[in-house]
Amino acid sequence: MKLLVTGGAGYIGSVVAHQLVAAGHEVEILDDLSTGFATNLPAAAVFHHTSIHRVAEILTPDADFDGVLHFAAKVEVAESVRDPEKYWHHNIEGSLALLRAIRTARTPRLIFSSTGSMYSGDGRTAFDEAAEIRPANPYAATKATVDMMIAGECGTGTLGAASLRYFNAAGAVRTAETYLGERHEPETHLIPILLQAAGGQRDTFTLFGTDHPTTDGTCVRDYVHVSDLAAAHLLALEALSPGRYEVFNLGNGDGYSNRQVLDTVREVTGRDFPVYDADRRPGDPAVCIANSDKAAVELGWKPQRPNLSDIVADAWEFHRTVHGIAG
Incomplete structure (x- = not known):
């Protein structure tokens, strides 16, 4: 498949990009390098040094992408509390720009890097996908909002998508x-x-x-190895079907x-x-x-x-x- 990885120079996105290349996919990466590293990029991938807000310049109808894996976001909890507007702009408005481009290009698949930190519970029970969503900070709130946006987009019947709500990524x-x-x-x-x-x-x-x-x-x-998280993205990509939106929790x-x-x-x-x-x-x-x-x-x-x-x-x-x- 021909795949666009947004935020593919970052921690998790780069591991996924390398796994996709190793699996034989044609990979293009969009990243503004504000928090990612050019040294993380696989040599076989085409790199677009630009903002997620300009994704429509890459994800065009003529580009014929088979799917998008979306990692481009700000992710620091404490920063989101200090500067929530930054998170609305990058995480929500950036994802909205991506969804518009996906609709225009009729891209059939989307995997979204979401978070388990949006859940609220009794402090004893592990969170499944039906757990109450009550974000405790602006970062988690942006991820929950984008999840809802993607679910709505899948309702058009064209897009198949999955939000992978992972917990604490770690390892190398x-x-x-x-x-x-x-x-x-x-x-x-x-x-x-x-x-x-x-x-x-x-x-x-x-x-x-x-x-x-x-x-x-x-x-x-809950700490989960980054290589295990990356593997889940490839599995989810194969499981998507048009009009279907799924949520998967990923943790140990x-x-x-x-x-x-x-x-x-x-x-x-x-x-x-x-x-x-x-x-x-x-x-x-x-x-x-x-x-x-x-x-x-x-x-x-x-x-x-x-x-x-x-x-x-x-x-x-x-x-x-x-x-x-x-x-």
């Missing part, structure tokens, strides 16, 4: 061309921040929120507290560093764990690297390589 992938891992500027995600502390890029680590209603008082999250089904992740990083890296407790961050839910039974049954998807120690070890190897840290 080494390809024949490059090494793909998580890196942001500034970094706000837990595992890479902990690895920065272990690697000496940070003097200390701050544990936000120690009074949540969890076993040790810290947030509990196991929850690890922030303190457990901290302990795992110390164990994997063999390094210690000062840790300080601080108040909760605004918009952080206490527990967020996936029930991925639907993806298992309908897509045949099963995580191949579910162990937290393996996920952290892969991320640490990437971090050491990027920063030239000796073992």
